[in-house]
Amino acid sequence: MGLSFLRNWKQAPSVNTSLTALVIACILPVSAVAAALILSFYHKERAQLISNTIGRARAAITAVDHDFGTATTALGALGTSRMLLSGDLQGFHSRATTVLASMHADSILVLDASGKMLMTTRLPYGQPLPTLSSTPLLRRILASGKPGVSDLFMGPLNRQLIYTVGVPVWRDGRIVMTLNATATSAQLAHVLVEQQLPPTWRASVLDASGRVVTRSHEIEKYVGQRLSDAQLRLAAVATEGGFDSTTLDGIDVFVVFSRSPLSGWTVFLGIPRDELTAGLRANTAWLAVATLAALAAGLTLAALVGRRITRSVQALIPPAQAIGNGDAPAIPPLHFKEANELGQALRNAGASVREARAASQESEQRLLLAADAAHLGIWIRDLTRQQIWLSEQWRSLFGFSAGQPVALADLLARVHADDRAAVQRTLDNAELGVPRYEMEYRITRPDGALRWIGSHGSVETGADGRPALVRGVSLDITARKLAELDAQQKQKEVTHLGRLAVLGELSGALAHELNQPLTAILSNAQAARRFLERQPPDLAEIDEILRDIVDEDRRAGEVIQRLRRLFDKGGTPRTLVDLNQLTRDVIRLLRNDLINHGIAVHTELSATPVIASADAVQLQQVLINLLMNACDAMAGAAPDNAVIVVRCATIGAEGEAVQLSVVDRGAGIPAADLSHIFDPFYTTKERGMGLGLSICRNIVAAHDGQLWAENNPDVGASVHLRLPQAKAHPA
Ligand code: ADP
Numbered sequence: 001m002g003l004s005f006l007r008n009w010k011q012a013p014s015v016n017t018s019l020t021a022l023v024i025a026c027i028l029p030v031s032a033v034a035a036a037l038i039l040s041f042y043h044k045e046r047a048q049l050i051s052n053t054i055g056r057a058r059a060a061i062t063a064v065d066h067d068f069g070t071a072t073t074a075l076g077a078l079g080t081s082r083m084l085l086s087g088d089l090q091g092f093h094s095r096a097t098t099v100l101a102s103m104h105a106d107s108i109l110v111l112d113a114s115g116k117m118l119m120t121t122r123l124p125y126g127q128p129l130p131t132l133s134s135t136p137l138l139r140r141i142l143a144s145g146k147p148g149v150s151d152l153f154m155g156p157l158n159r160q161l162i163y164t165v166g167v168p169v170w171r172d173g174r175i176v177m178t179l180n181a182t183a184t185s186a187q188l189a190h191v192l193v194e195q196q197l198p199p200t201w202r203a204s205v206l207d208a209s210g211r212v213v214t215r216s217h218e219i220e221k222y223v224g225q226r227l228s229d230a231q232l233r234l235a236a237v238a239t240e241g242g243f244d245s246t247t248l249d250g251i252d253v254f255v256v257f258s259r260s261p262l263s264g265w266t267v268f269l270g271i272p273r274d275e276l277t278a279g280l281r282a283n284t285a286w287l288a289v290a291t292l293a294a295l296a297a298g299l300t301l302a303a304l305v306g307r308r309i310t311r312s313v314q315a316l317i318p319p320a321q322a323i324g325n326g327d328a329p330a331i332p333p334l335h336f337k338e339a340n341e342l343g344q345a346l347r348n349a350g351a352s353v354r355e356a357r358a359a360s361q362e363s364e365q366r367l368l369l370a371a372d373a374a375h376l377g378i379w380i381r382d383l384t385r386q387q388i389w390l391s392e393q394w395r396s397l398f399g400f401s402a403g404q405p406v407a408l409a410d411l412l413a414r415v416h417a418d419d420r421a422a423v424q425r426t427l428d429n430a431e432l433g434v435p436r437y438e439m440e441y442r443i444t445r446p447d448g449a450l451r452w453i454g455s456h457g458s459v460e461t462g463a464d465g466r467p468a469l470v471r472g473v474s475l476d477i478t479a480r481k482l483a484e485l486d487a488q489q490k491q492k493e494v495t496h497l498g499r500l501a502v503l504g505e506l507s508g509a510l511a512h513e514l515n516q517p518l519t520a521i522l523s524n525a526q527a528a529r530r531f532l533e534r535q536p537p538d539l540a541e542i543d544e545i546l547r548d549i550v551d552e553d554r555r556a557g558e559v560i561q562r563l564r565r566l567f568d569k570g571g572t573p574r575t576l577v578d579l580n581q582l583t584r585d586v587i588r589l590l591r592n593d594l595i596n597h598g599i600a601v602h603t604e605l606s607a608t609p610v611i612a613s614a615d616a617v618q619l620q621q622v623l624i625n626l627l628m629n630a631c632d633a634m635a636g637a638a639p640d641n642a643v644i645v646v647r648c649a650t651i652g653a654e655g656e657a658v659q660l661s662v663v664d665r666g667a668g669i670p671a672a673d674l675s676h677i678f679d680p681f682y683t684t685k686e687r688g689m690g691l692g693l694s695i696c697r698n699i700v701a702a703h704d705g706q707l708w709a710e711n712n713p714d715v716g717a718s719v720h721l722r723l724p725q726a727k728a729h730p731a
Helices: 002-011 015-079 082-086 089-101 136-144 185-194 229-236 273-315 317-324 337-373 392-398 408-414 417-432 478-533 539-569 579-597 616-633 692-702
Strands: 107-112 117-120 161-171 174-184 202-206 212-215 240-246 252-259 266-272 376-382 387-390 436-444 450-461 467-476 575-578 600-604 611-614 643-651 657-663 706-711 717-724
Touching (some): 015 089, 015 174, 015 202, 015 252, 015 266, 015 273, 089 117, 174 185, 185 202, 185 212, 266 273, 273 317, 273 337, 317 337, 337 376, 337 392, 392 450, 392 467, 408 417, 417 436, 417 450, 417 467, 417 579, 436 579, 575 579, 579 600, 579 643, 611 717, 616 643, 616 657, 616 692, 692 706
Parallel strands (some): 600 643
Antiparallel strands (some): 107 174, 161 174, 202 212, 202 266, 240 252, 252 266, 376 387, 376 467, 436 450, 450 467, 575 611
């Protein structure tokens, strides 16, 4: 977990990166929305413009129609002239010339139904006139009887491109002639001028065949030219509409058109596409500039703010390090309120750390003083750095001078050769993580003095869960140890003497008590022999003697019974004994022996007192015996197996009994001998007496208890002692 945290920490983005991302994340979506709005606005505006433009095209074509209408009306009025009806063509010529001046036309002419020109204002009256073939307009007027307008054609007299508006002249319900007004494209130009179109737009008026009649730009150059078939096809689908195209003078435009249903003529308006998209382009450019400006401003601000934050945070690193070193942190004024608050918190933390350090130094000092006063040597072993710190008291205890470097090997060299392996093992175990230990061992000081040392140690684990530090205290326990050994020696002697005394007493008593009946039996038997040698033998006397022998023998048996009873009873007054405590006392008593044998004793005591009514000294003797037997059985066992477990427990649902078990991991007992080992004088040991277990069983039996042995399922044997439970506080 720690490692992954470190990895994440290293991958975390910097303040600047985060702020840059924030600025971009804020500005780009806004720009995108603005772009979408601009585009949609452009489309709306364009649609609006197109629809407006169609309106203007319609107005233009209406103006053209109006021009034709005006000409038609004027011709219609002229057609009713009596001079024309009466055939006064000369008078009509001058009349028409007068009317022509007020019209957008360059000549008025009269054609008969066959197309023959009867008069034209273009020539003075009386001059010979050309004969025209039947024109499409004439045919249309004759067919429909309605006025009409021609397409552009080459005027036969003036050799110019012109068009004609014609009306029928009726006589007696028949069309006898047509009255026509011709006009050049220049005469229609006023229509486009009056529309007041933007100067960049291209506007054209086309006749029904798609030829340019007039144009807003360069009329002379393009008049009479036909639009392309493709353009005409696009315009043919409806009377109004628009499409993208190119003008005759090569400008990319959006073309809008409106066609007159009366004349079939069309007005085309071309809006340069540049102009159409100019707004969009301008807006887009503005947007791009605004976005870039916002980004630049935002990023600059982000960089400024980021640098300030970074500086504020980094400025707090040295103070934090100073706190770690126990110094007062110097905190500069920072740019942000929060950073200043953090700085204040660091300042407070620094003060707390310094106070805590001072307090801990003082308590350390006090501890050292107390330890010195108690002659306790303190030592700390740093397992990671392989360093050892030792208090002065410890050094003087082990005979190392102040400041002299001490390695583990130096310490071990001071330890008595017999104890060195055990000490080494304990230190190794601590390094492997056994949380605490307690050991007693001997050292030889440089002056040759042998001292007993008691050491207590506890292991501290580091962040990785492995042992990092061992702390401990060592104390000179020579005086206690010597007293203990002395007491132990004495105890041993007493025990031994006790055993010998019991034996001596037993054999003395036996000899004494049995001597008498045996002597009587002997003398009776000798007497019986004498009576048997007589002739004849005195059988009555012999019978008497044999009866006496039987009596004496019975008496001998009684003596033995009595002695056993005596032995059974014998003992000191009973007290309430806690087997837990008894176990602890005995193990303490035997500790040295056990250490010397390289044997560890584990206790599994009961949490509650395990009470029996017993002779404590006798029970101690029993437990000592069992432990010594277990030690003997494990002689030569591997160190891993050199463990005895002593277990104390209350037995039975009601707690009727208490039980003490000594479990070893020794050689075990041959199955056939499980019951014999309690027999007196049964021993398998070279120097054994074979009396220990026998005496133990007697003691236990005298306490109304049982003592038995069994082999463990895996290895070694267990000897169990069971006694009736006594209540701790009898009612
Ligand atoms: P001794 O002191 O001579 O050994 P004991 O009465 O104490 O006499 O023991 C009798 C014998 O019982 C021992 O010699 C040994 O063979 C056997 N014995 C006792 N305790 C154990 C044990 N824990 N494991 C194996 N054998 C044992």
